Amino acid sequence: MGKISRVLLGLLLIWMISVGLVANSNSPQASPDSPVITTVKSAKPVNPVSMEQDDNFVGNKACLTCHENQDKGLEKTLHGRSADVRTPAARADRMCETCHGPGKAHAESGDKKDIKSFKIMTASAANDTCMSCHANRTSHIQWSGSKHDARKVSCVSCHSVHNPKSESAQLKTVKSTETCISCHKDQALKIKKSSHMPLREGKMECISCHTPHGSTNVKMLKVGNTVNESCISCHTEKRGPFLFEHAPVANNCVTCHTPHGSNNDRLLVAKVPMLCQRCHVPSRHPATVYDGAQLAARSNRLLGRGCVTCHQAIHGSNNPAGYFFHRGS
Numbered sequence: 001m002g003k004i005s006r007v008l009l010g011l012l013l014i015w016m017i018s019v020g021l022v023a024n025s026n027s028p029q030a031s032p033d034s035p036v037i038t039t040v041k042s043a044k045p046v047n048p049v050s051m052e053q054d055d056n057f058v059g060n061k062a063c064l065t066c067h068e069n070q071d072k073g074l075e076k077t078l079h080g081r082s083a084d085v086r087t088p089a090a091r092a093d094r095m096c097e098t099c100h101g102p103g104k105a106h107a108e109s110g111d112k113k114d115i116k117s118f119k120i121m122t123a124s125a126a127n128d129t130c131m132s133c134h135a136n137r138t139s140h141i142q143w144s145g146s147k148h149d150a151r152k153v154s155c156v157s158c159h160s161v162h163n164p165k166s167e168s169a170q171l172k173t174v175k176s177t178e179t180c181i182s183c184h185k186d187q188a189l190k191i192k193k194s195s196h197m198p199l200r201e202g203k204m205e206c207i208s209c210h211t212p213h214g215s216t217n218v219k220m221l222k223v224g225n226t227v228n229e230s231c232i233s234c235h236t237e238k239r240g241p242f243l244f245e246h247a248p249v250a251n252n253c254v255t256c257h258t259p260h261g262s263n264n265d266r267l268l269v270a271k272v273p274m275l276c277q278r279c280h281v282p283s284r285h286p287a288t289v290y291d292g293a294q295l296a297a298r299s300n301r302l303l304g305r306g307c308v309t310c311h312q313a314i315h316g317s318n319n320p321a322g323y324f325f326h327r328g329s
Helices: 003-026 060-064 068-074 088-100 104-109 123-134 176-181 185-191 227-232 247-251
Strands: none
Touching: 060 068, 060 088, 176 185
8 A cells, every 4th residue: 555545544533533533522511320311303393382280270060060061062072072182071070271371360250251262252362372283284384374364354253162063173153154154245145146055955065166274376275376266176077278368267267157146047146148248348249239239139149148148168169160169060
């Protein structure tokens, strides 16, 4: 081995020893008698209320001396499943105080102001309590800053912890749609129109399209980033791209359709051909503007299918001769 090689080998050994010494100096020194410390990820979420020994906690028995009925209702809910480590019932004697906070002051005074009462708490305070456990759930991860959160809607406005009526989600109503229409009156009235989404028949619910806890989409929609993407998730036959695209279709489905309900066929915002005439002015074919005055003449364009009698591929056409959206042979 040459002299240069021996020098390089020596430098390498010195570097390896120095790195080892630095690593050992940064690591904690454990004595032979000290136990081995291992990190285990707990399955139990962080408790919103400190469960350490505290004289301010009085336990469930003190709470149930006055609130016996609340306990009976809670036992039948998801929160009352003691076998699930994520639930308040799994906190043994601190079940009530997990959500309502230390109860000593309330037990002595009987004043609602001395306990977390969700009936009198602000929406933000109530939501903070709920989200201390539910924030890491997939369906609630976008709650912060959502439309309902920004409008100070409280979790307990829709959900009931002690006396839910729904089979799932612990809602105050039997169906989720009933919960939604209690606030969204305009949409509730549209559902009652002759042409409507099949909500009244129970074939779908508001949450079939919308997600109430927040969304990255417009209008709190579940699917996609636009209204069109949400619509074509079900109406796949309207999905493009088409060789010839109809401009309002490519722009937005709600240009022609009202999604919650309408008195016009196919959830249209206006009757055909008046709907078409909103964009297609009478300077071209047809040269006649059709309105209610033509009812006496029984115009086939007014009383029949109107423009779509000929222009049937109105959402778009892939036919080489489909510039006018005629159905290809």
